Amino acid sequence: VSLAQAAGYVQLNQYRLLQPIGQGSYGIVKLAYNEEDDTHYAMKILSKRKLMRRAGLFGRTPPRTPGRGPPPDPLQRVYREIAVLKKLDHPNVVKLVEVLDDPAEDQLYLVFQLLEGGPVIDIPTENPLSELLARRYFRDALLGVEYLHYQRIAHRDIKPANLLLGEGRVQVADLGACGELAGAGRLTGAVGTPAFRAPEAAANADKYNGEAADIWSLGVTLFAMVTGKVPWCGPTAQELQRRVLEEPLTFPQRPLLTRPLKHLLSRMLDKNPGTRATMQEIKENEWITN
C-alpha cells in the first residue's frame, strides 16, 4: 500500500484525486488537485479493459470504409478522441490539458480544465431555466457545436449533462461518441443517448447526416433546459424510439414558452433532417438573436 493510499487518497503524479463529480457510461470523472500549480482539474478515468469489453459486448464495430469511419477497436476510438481533442481550441469546447496513460496500467486518465459549475441543468427538474438564461447558455453551446462541425466533427451525444458551466460560460464536453463527417457529413452506427437521438439516427442507423442529427439533439437539449423534461420519453428504448419517430412535438402547459422559442424548437425538432433547421437558420433565428 502506498503512502498515499495509507493516507486515504490516490495520488497520480502531481494530481491528488478527490471526490467523483461525474459519472456515465464512459466511466467516472473525479475532481483532481494539482499540487504543482495549486489548481483543480476534472480527471476523466477510463478503463481500457471496459472499453474493449463494451465493444465485444455489442460486437458493433463500425464497417471499415476505406480511409474513413472510426477505427473498429474501441481503444483506438479513445486515442482518436484524444487526438481530436488535442487539435481543438475553442472557448466553448472543453480543454484537454493532458493524458496520463501508462501502457502497463488498465486506467487511462484524461485531465480537463475544471468547469466548476458542472452541467447546465440536471433533468428532470421542476425548476427549469428561464428563457433569458437558457438563451445565454444555448448560444455558447451553439458556437461550440458550430466549431466542431467546422472541424468536420459531429458530436453525436449532445445533452445537458455534456454542457458544462465555468465562469458563466458553457463548454461542450464528451467527444467520446463523436464521428468524423465523411463526405456530406455521412455517419453510421447509433451512438449517443436515446432520448436525445435524432429519428433518422435511431431508426435505421445507416447513412445519416451528422450535422442534422446534432441539431436535433441541440433541440431536445434546449427543450429540456426550458421545460425541465425531454420532449419524448418511454418505458423501453424501442417505445421511446417509436414515439420520437411518430409522436408530434407538444409543449407542456407550464412553463408557458414564448412563441419565438416554440417556433425555434419546432424547427430544430423537425423529424425530417432534410427540412430541419440548419446552423445558419438557427443563428439568424428571432429567439436566438433577441
Ligand SMILES: COc1ccc(C(=O)/C=C\Nc2cc(OC)c(C(=O)O)cc2Cl)cc1
Ligand atoms: C458540481 O460541480 C461539477 C463540476 C464539474 C463536473 C464535470 O466536469 C463533469 C464531467 N466532466 C467531463 C466529462 C467528459 O466526458 C463525459 C469530458 C470529455 O470527455 O470531454 C470532459 C469533462 Cl470536463 C461535474 C460537476
